[in-house]
Amino acid sequence: MIKLVLEHFIPSLIIALLVFFLFKKDFFLFLLPFLTGVLIDADHLLDFLLAYRKNFWKYLKTCATGEYFITSGRIIVLLHSWEFVLLWFLFWLHFQRIDVAIIGSFSWIVHLFIDHMCYNLHPAAYFLTYRIYKKFNIQAICMDKS
Ligand SMILES: [Zn+2]
Numbered sequence: 001m002i003k004l005v006l007e008h009f010i011p012s013l014i015i016a017l018l019v020f021f022l023f024k025k026d027f028f029l030f031l032l033p034f035l036t037g038v039l040i041d042a043d044h045l046l047d048f049l050l051a052y053r054k055n056f057w058k059y060l061k062t063c064a065t066g067e068y069f070i071t072s073g074r075i076i077v078l079l080h081s082w083e084f085v086l087l088w089f090l091f092w093l094h095f096q097r098i099d100v101a102i103i104g105s106f107s108w109i110v111h112l113f114i115d116h117m118c119y120n121l122h123p124a125a126y127f128l129t130y131r132i133y134k135k136f137n138i139q140a141i142c143m144d145k146s
Contacts, residue, residue, distance in 0.1 A: 012037030037107035040079040074136040081128035120144045
């Protein structure tokens with residue numbers, strides 16, 4: 001669990017500190033890297049709930065292990081998607097917040113990049129369209145065959 005937090009918290013903290021000093025100590029911009037760089041992992045909760053909807057409390061202590069992916073045979077992780085990074089960027093660009101667009105999407109990209117380095121995934125695994133096309137099948141997304 002600590003590994004999971006640190007692998008995204010530390011890079012987000014570095015980005016947040018850089019942003020804090022570059023953008024005149026704006027507290028909202030300081031928090032932004034944690035929103036898109038750490039909290040997107042909250043989407044794992046949906047995968048966990050779908051795998052253990054009937055035995056939620058029984059398996060709660062295993063939620064950090066990722067066993068729920070194996071149990072359900074699916075990987076959804078909705079926010080782990082390049083399409084949502086692009087949507088985030090375009091949304092904030094539309095509202096002329098280029099700072100929010102760049103900082104948020106950069107932190108999100110760093111998160112997805114780290115995940116790709118830490119797990120043996122198909123190169124297209126973090127495209128939601130690919131996961132939908134493969135019906136979220138773990139065999140098509142995760143390259144580990146063990
Ligand atoms: Zn992640």
